[in-house]
Amino acid sequence: MSESFLRGGIFLSGLVLFSSLEYFIPYRERLFKRSQRWPGNLLLIFISNVLLTGLAPLSLLSFSRLAEEGSVGLLNNVEMHYPLEFIFALVALDFAVYLQHVLSHRVPLLWRFHRVHHSDADLDATSALRFHPVEIIFSIIYKGGGVVLLGASFEAVFVFEVILNFTAMFNHSNIYIPQRVESQLRNFIVTPQMHIIHHSTLSKFSNTNYGFNLSIWDKFFRSYQGDVGGEFTIGQLDCQDVQSHKLKTLLLLPFKKN
Numbered sequence: 001m002s003e004s005f006l007r008g009g010i011f012l013s014g015l016v017l018f019s020s021l022e023y024f025i026p027y028r029e030r031l032f033k034r035s036q037r038w039p040g041n042l043l044l045i046f047i048s049n050v051l052l053t054g055l056a057p058l059s060l061l062s063f064s065r066l067a068e069e070g071s072v073g074l075l076n077n078v079e080m081h082y083p084l085e086f087i088f089a090l091v092a093l094d095f096a097v098y099l100q101h102v103l104s105h106r107v108p109l110l111w112r113f114h115r116v117h118h119s120d121a122d123l124d125a126t127s128a129l130r131f132h133p134v135e136i137i138f139s140i141i142y143k144g145g146g147v148v149l150l151g152a153s154f155e156a157v158f159v160f161e162v163i164l165n166f167t168a169m170f171n172h173s174n175i176y177i178p179q180r181v182e183s184q185l186r187n188f189i190v191t192p193q194m195h196i197i198h199h200s201t202l203s204k205f206s207n208t209n210y211g212f213n214l215s216i217w218d219k220f221f222r223s224y225q226g227d228v229g230g231e232f233t234i235g236q237l238d239c240q241d242v243q244s245h246k247l248k249t250l251l252l253l254p255f256k257k258n
Ligand SMILES: [Zn+2]
Pocket: 101, 105, 114, 118, 198
């Protein structure tokens, strides 16, 4: 229980931090008022959390405990110095999340649900929370499988989840970072200026920059897209009106006929 409080506290601090920075040093001009998008985005994460609490065994930490108790998974069966094992688990889980994101775009059924995230027509820290509850459940099962196969420790999974929450809010946030700093940062981590390209309405750009934490995967697997030059529209072309950001529309979007 204390882990959930700690995680919740770090998550809320991140949300307050990035939303404040967006207010003082914005990157792009907003198309919508916060009040038109925030309720939908925040209610989606609220519903997902209620569902996951109801389905208590479905937490990544419980998958890690399961693997440890059954001595299942790579890291529970090889001798490795703990600091090295810890870092290996973080990097491997980050790769698993990169792969999951690629699949979310390539597999039509997964894309139906992932499209809810891409339907945001402005990007800010709350966009990192805009995931359909069904995608959140898929995601926990997928990542849980990864945790078991890997035999990742409880501590590594906890730190990974906190980092992922934090970096997802960072790279969706609408904050200005001086180009000099940003170009150095993107050598290692995914920056907002890199991730926003992934939210373009054009598929040639949205099928690039899949990373959430480390930028190395996109570079290694040739899905990296540097600056595209000039302005571009973000979101989905059929979701550019106020109605598209209401909770009911978001929940029903995956079931809409194309
Ligand atoms: Zn995506």
